[in-house]
Amino acid sequence: xxxxxxxxxxxxxxxxxxxxxxxxxxxxxxxxxxxxxxxxxxxxxxxxxxxxxxxxxxxxxxxxxxxxxxxxxxxxxxxxxxxxxxxxxxxxxxxxxxxxxxxxxxxxxxxxxxxxxxxxxxxxxxxxxxxxxxxxxxxxxxxxxxxxxxxxxxxxxxxxxxxxxxxxxxxxxxxxxxxxxxxxxxxxxxxxxxxxxxxxxxxxxxxxxxxxxxxxxxxxxxxxxxxxxxxxxxxxxxxxxxxxxxxxxxxxxxxxxxxxxxxxxxxxxxxxxxxxxxxxxxxxxxxxxxxxxxxxxxxxxxxxxxxxxxxxxxxxxxxxxxxxxxxxxxxxxxxxxxxxxxxxxxxxxxxxxxxxxxxxxxxxxxxxxxxxxxxxxxxxxxxxxxxxxxxxxxxxxxxxxxxxxxxxxxxxxxxxxxxxxxxxxxxxxxxxxxxxxxxxxxxxxxxxxxxxxxxxxxxxxxxxxxxxxxxxxxxxxxxxxxxxxxxxxxxxxxxxxxx
Ligand code: ADP
Ligand code: GLC
Numbered sequence: 299x300x301x302x303x304x305x306x307x308x309x310x311x312x313x314x315x316x317x318x319x320x321x322x323x324x325x326x327x328x329x330x331x332x333x334x335x336x337x338x339x340x341x342x343x344x345x346x347x348x349x350x351x352x353x354x355x356x357x358x359x360x361x362x363x364x365x366x367x368x369x370x371x372x373x374x375x376x377x378x379x380x381x382x383x384x385x386x387x388x389x390x391x392x393x394x395x396x397x398x399x400x401x402x403x404x405x406x407x408x409x410x411x412x413x414x415x416x417x418x419x420x421x422x423x424x425x426x427x428x429x430x431x432x433x434x435x436x437x438x439x440x441x442x443x444x445x446x447x448x449x450x451x452x453x454x455x456x457x458x459x460x461x462x463x464x465x466x467x468x469x470x471x472x473x474x475x476x477x478x479x480x481x482x483x484x485x486x487x488x489x490x491x492x493x494x495x496x497x498x499x500x501x502x503x504x505x506x507x508x509x510x511x512x513x514x515x516x517x518x519x520x521x522x523x524x525x526x527x528x529x530x531x532x533x534x535x536x537x538x539x540x541x542x543x544x545x546x547x548x549x550x551x552x553x554x555x556x557x558x559x560x561x562x563x564x565x566x567x568x569x570x571x572x573x574x575x576x577x578x579x580x581x582x583x584x585x586x587x588x589x590x591x592x593x594x595x596x597x598x599x600x601x602x603x604x605x606x607x608x609x610x611x612x613x614x615x616x617x618x619x620x621x622x623x624x625x626x627x628x629x630x631x632x633x634x635x636x637x638x639x640x641x642x643x644x645x646x647x648x649x650x651x652x653x654x655x656x657x658x659x660x661x662x663x664x665x666x667x668x669x670x671x672x673x674x675x676x677x678x679x680x681x682x683x684x685x686x687x688x689x690x691x692x693x694x695x696x697x698x699x700x701x702x703x704x705x706x707x708x709x710x711x712x713x714x715x716x717x718x719x720x721x722x723x724x725x726x727x728x729x730x731x732x733x734x735x736x737x738x739x740x741x742x743x744x745x746x747x748x749x750x751x752x753x754x755x756x757x758x759x760x761x762x763x764x765x766x767x768x769x770x771x772x773x774x775x776x777x778x779x780x781x782x783x784x785x786x787x788x789x790x791x792x793x794x795x796x797x
């Protein structure tokens with residue numbers, strides 16, 4: 299039983315099947331958009347224990363495909379589901395993926411992450427060899443799937459199956475590299491020659507992400523600004539050297555927002571739907587948020603600020619926690635949804651106890667509350683130290699919740715800063731709590747001017763980050779690698795026509 303695909307996506311998360319962050323959102327929409335444009339695309343991803351699949355009834359399509367790692371006779375089963383017409387393959391090996399959390403628990407990373415994701419990449423390679431013909435392009439994402447690029451790079455030398463396959467590797471977050479002991483390299487199946495500073499070696503450690511950068515035909519990242527930033531020592535996370543070497547093959551393609559999922563007009567989680575030409579119902583969503591988080595009703599007449607994200611220093615959660623006592627003095631509401639660093643979680647809970655009339659939140663992960671907060675807040679907070687793209691600020695723009703954000707990465711590329719005439723939000727220069735507070739003061743002052751505030755909200759709600767533009771940029775990238783469209787098969791429709 300086989301199939302023929304031109305483009306194979308390989309990634310460790312895909313919404314709605316699995317999700318810890320923006321990677322899942324991207325894999326849940328980009329391949330589907332390309333599929334709807336007429337490309338023959340499939341996705342390969344792990345079958346996790348927490349997989350939300352019932353609606354799509356995955357079924358077993360391959361049993362016991364040999365993977366050969368970490369011992370010669372190890373194999374995998376493969377399930378397949380059809381997601382709005384897009385084939386999705388799930389790599390099923392219970393002892394690696396049937397876990398409540400994908401990568402780590404509160405105690406730290408799983409000890410066998412290297413083994414798990416070498417297995418995943420090798421299983422994806424074995425699966426691709428079962429297809430009717432080799433894919434023209436393999437598009438892999440982040441460190442978990444980075445080794446695919448190294449396997450194909452070296453595989454081409456002795457296995458004619460891969461000779462016409464090109465690779466593209468997208469970095470969603472350079473800080474997560476998958477760095478492991480050299481001992482794990484020896485069993486990975488890569489040849490000895492891969493162990494060089496131009497390959498997977500990074501100061502005597504085995505660096506999977508570095509292999510992706512070194513061996514992919516094309517490297518992309520998720521915003522043009524981040525593509526520039528990662529060439530510097532400030533943002534390069536130690537990999538700026540190899541990125542500079544590959545800079546001619548490095549491109550920034552801005553992510554889009556999936557408006558089929560993030561649209562306040564048709565959002566199943568909201569108390570009331572609203573849009574840019576009928577924004578009044580946003581007030582009902584604010585009331586709903588206040589009720590759901592047990593905040594006092596008087597906050598309906600005060601600005602409510604929302605934060606959604608991993609409670610990590612990347613997201614600047616420490617900057618927010620630091621200024622909360624000052625925000626309380628201004629009598630604003632602050633709502634936080636996130637999980638992550640245990641220390642930040644404890645600080646947040648402590649602030650919620652100290653200031654129950656102003657601060658509320660949830661430590662945990664809930665898709666519903668992410669939507670409720672986007673819609674019910676007045677101002678969205680994103681004080682990130684770095685941000686490869688950031689999706690939540692794009693969603694907040696569509697939900698009429700102007701963002702206050704640091705001038706980094708994709709935040710710079712998506713928010714038009716106040717006081718420009720076309721402003722959609724507020725930007726401050728560096729991750730610094732005083733600057734954050736200053737920008738917030740500007741936002742709070744404008745919020746008092748109802749007419750000007752409404753104008754800013756409407757500009758944000760009308761901003762269009764639909765996947766059309768990004769999908770076309772990826773198509774162009776595939777073509778630059780030799781992928782040629784089958785003209786008869788291309789529908790001629792743009793992604794926005796078909797979504
Ligand atoms: P990142 O991928 O760096 O976490 P993005 O802005 O690209 O940041 O995407 C984050 C995605 O994860 C968004 O869809 C956001 O709504 C979601 N998200 C983050 N934290 C939570 C949470 N605690 N509960 C629900 N959704 C969350
Ligand atoms: C990463 C980045 C985030 C980006 C997301 C999707 O998790 O931190 O900025 O939006 O990937 O590309």
